[in-house]
Amino acid sequence: MKEPFLSALPIIEEIENAGFEAYFVGGSVRDYLLGKKIHDVDIATSAKPAELKTIFPKTVDVGIAHGTIIVIRQGQGFEVTTYRTEAEYKDYRRPESVSFVRHLEEDLKRRDFTMNAIAMDKTGSIVDPFEGQHALKNKVIATVGSADERFQEDALRLMRAIRFVSQLGFRLEMETEKAIEANAHLLLHISVERIMAEMAKMLEGPYKTEAFKILLRSGLYKYLPSLFNKREDILAALDYRISPLNENQIWLLFLYLSQTTSTDRELKKWKLPTKKIKALTRALDYLKLRLLHEWTAYELFKAGRETGVLVETVYETIQHRPVGSAAQRIYGHFDKLVIKARDQLAVTGNDLLVWAGEPGGPWVKELLEEIIKAVLNGDIPNDKQEIRRWVKACGLL
Ligand SMILES: Nc1ccn([C@@H]2O[C@H](COP(=O)(O)OP(=O)(O)OP(=O)(O)O)[C@@H](O)[C@H]2O)c(=O)n1
Numbered sequence: 541m542k543e544p545f546l547s548a549l550p551i552i553e554e555i556e557n558a559g560f561e562a563y564f565v566g567g568s569v570r571d572y573l574l575g576k577k578i579h580d581v582d583i584a585t586s587a588k589p590a591e592l593k594t595i596f597p598k599t600v601d602v603g604i605a606h607g608t609i610i611v612i613r614q615g616q617g618f619e620v621t622t623y624r625t626e627a628e629y630k631d632y633r634r635p636e637s638v639s640f641v642r643h644l645e646e647d648l649k650r651r652d653f654t655m656n657a658i659a660m661d662k663t664g665s666i667v668d669p670f671e672g673q674h675a676l677k678n679k680v681i682a683t684v685g686s687a688d689e690r691f692q693e694d695a696l697r698l699m700r701a702i703r704f705v706s707q708l709g710f711r712l713e714m715e716t717e718k719a720i721e722a723n724a725h726l727l728l729h730i731s732v733e734r735i736m737a738e739m740a741k742m743l744e745g746p747y748k749t750e751a752f753k754i755l756l757r758s759g760l761y762k763y764l765p766s767l768f769n770k771r772e773d774i775l776a777a778l779d780y781r782i783s784p785l786n787e788n789q790i791w792l793l794f795l796y797l798s799q800t801t802s803t804d805r806e807l808k809k810w811k812l813p814t815k816k817i818k819a820l821t822r823a824l825d826y827l828k829l830r831l832l833h834e835w836t837a838y839e840l841f842k843a844g845r846e847t848g849v850l851v852e853t854v855y856e857t858i859q860h861r862p863v864g865s866a867a868q869r870i871y872g873h874f875d876k877l878v879i880k881a882r883d884q885l886a887v888t889g890n891d892l893l894v895w896a897g898e899p900g901g902p903w904v905k906e907l908l909e910e911i912i913k914a915v916l917n918g919d920i921p922n923d924k925q926e927i928r929r930w931v932k933a934c935g936l937l
């Protein structure tokens with residue numbers, strides 16, 4: 541067995557030594573069987589949280605009502621969850637509390653998709669009562685048992701199904717897709733934060749074009765917080781071009797396509813971090829300029845490298861051109877800028893004050909800006925005396 545399972549093995553062994561069962565479950569087993577990179581291992585056990593606490597001296601309660609604790613071993617944390625069932629799902633969300641059960645199969649039965657309902661013991665043997673391996677082999681996403689029931693237990697699974705399409709390129713089994721359509725409205729019961737977390741993963745997936753198609757076809761898009769939710773026309777027009785774009789690039793493309801006049805409000809509805817909202821709003825302004833003309837040295841300097849790449853990539857997408865060389869082009873442009881940061885300018889605000897012999901004020905910042913523009917545009921070299929001469933000659937001082 542390999543990492544990261546290897547370092548979690550002692551946890552399973554200690555639980556077994558205490559007379560209980562424990563298995564690797566969920567995404568780690570799925571990704572392992574797919575030969576993909578494994579993020580975090582989840583362990584499911586027949587031991588209840590209180591019993592786990594007698595086995596392990598160091599634990600952290602993270603979701604004890606859901607039966608999840610973190611076991612700390614040699615400074616590393618492992619999520620261990622007691623077998624549980626769907627007895628008390630309410631309001632189409634994860635339940636407030638759960639009923640614990642003693643059999644693995646009962647636990648696997650209430651998981652979302654067959655590919656996520658596979659368990660693996662400490663020797664690497666697979667327990668797969670719902671034919672999850674078959675689904676992996678056939679690249680199919682299918683719910684465990686009744687699709688309506690699974691989506692009604694936790695409507696976030698509607699989004700999860702589609703984000704797995706985006707990440708894995710699998711297709712949805714027919715009943716599962718029909719149930720997404722029939723239950724789409726239940727997404728309204730799910731918090732924006734949880735929807736956003738799935739959306740972020742969806743936007744990073746290599747098969748996002750397909751995911752968007754299903755979002756549209758199933759009608760699920762109508763129940764998203766904003767931006768993607770009203771524009772059937774835009775969603776229908778998205779094609780292979782969006783597949784190389786990352787999350788930020790897609791938000792920017794969408795802001796542009798939607799022609800929204802209230803970027804801030806639309807993005808706030810998704811509860812995006814304020815910093816990200818600001819960055820996207822700023823990028824949208826540069827994108828509008830870029831659509832009018834080629835970057836000027838001053839604009840690129842003001843935008844900065846990262847925003848420059850973001851804007852240029854989306855610009856190329858809008859122009860129906862491949863985005864492959866956008867970043868390199870911006871880096872090349874940026875490298876040629878006479879100054880790349882304000883502190884590289886040969887004069888400071890203080891110099892201006894001394895030259896003018898006048899008290900400070902907004903004029904200092906304004907004049908510095910004029911100088912920066914002139915230096916970047918190549919009107920004057922970045923040299924203190926030359927700048928002084930230029931400022932005087934222009935009558936700016
Ligand atoms: N709404 C949900 C969320 C999770 N699960 C179950 O809990 C496991 C772990 O959940 P999570 O870590 O959220 O997702 P993963 O499938 O592990 O995907 P990822 O690789 O993105 O973590 C899933 O595999 C699935 O068995 C579920 O049944 N229903």
Ligand SMILES: [Mg+2]
Pocket residue numbers: 566567568580582
């Ligand atoms: Mg996981």
